[in-house]
Amino acid sequence: MNHITPELRTVNVTRYVTPLREGGSLPAIAEADDGFLYVLKFRGAGQGIKALIAELIGGEIARAAGLRMPEIVFANLDTAFGRTEPDEEIQDLLKASVGLNLGVHYLSGAITYDPTVKVIDPLLASKIVWLDCLLTNVDRTARNTNMLMWHRELWLIDHGASLYFHHSWQNWEEQAKRPFIQVKDHVLLPQASELESVDAEFRTLFTPERIRAIVSVVPDDWLTIIAQHGTPEEIRQVYTQFLVSRIAVSRIFVKEAQDARKSLI
Structure with missing residues (x-):
């Protein structure tokens, strides 16, 4: 692969930890099968798939510029994920987001x-x-x-x-x-x-x-x-x-x- 092409990992989401109720996109902190926590951006959120595209392109351009950006990963959401979620709004979001979403490494303790x-x-x-x-x-x-x-x-x-x-x-x-x-x-x-x-x-x-x-x-x-x-x-x-x-x-x-x-x- 060309050395200037970003190499993004793909993880599977295993646990929904907590929502981050900011704006209308309802991102969340979630755990993946690699043991790390990510801020998950959902394809089924109100801002839609274009927000994920902008996040990915913008984040990787920032990284190429030498600026500090948390790792970006593709985050796969299974159809069974979130069935036990009691909050109906979040459950609807998870159902609409089955497939490939975007995760940004969670910087614990950051302000x-x-x-x-x-x-x-x-x-x-x-x-x-x-x-x-x-x-x-x-x-x-x-x-x-x-x-x-x-x-x-x-x-x-x-x-x-x-x-x-x-x-x-x-x-x-x-x-x-x-x-x-x-x-x-x-x-x-x-x-x-x-x-x-x-x-x-x-x-x-x-x-x-x-x-x-x-x-x-x-x-x-x-x-x-x-x-x-x-x-x-x-x-x-x-x-x-x-x-x-x-x-x-x-x-x-x-x-x-x-x-x-x-x-x-």
């Missing part, structure tokens, strides 16, 4: 990143801001940072709100070249003073080959669910081309971020 307590290094902040501009991730604000402090290091979680072009799937070529105006609300924007150098580094790092390799790990099973947009391979090509096109014109979203930052400092 939510608080920008008033911990100031992030400008280079790291710039890398995260650049990443979220690329992915059009609208969910990294002071209200909901989607970052954790674990063993005194910053870890990224939850990229499910990324790649929002795929919710309409219209004019994606045009959307790929737009600035990311929501960057003005990014929790790390005030510290992101190294966007120029990060842009040069990441434009070299994220070649079309690397992006294609990351997108290639999205399962056919998930892409078949959004088959109205084409065959699995055609859909992968759209995700790949959206990101490749966005990187090619990264100066557009970098300038937007720099201009937004000037208004803050």
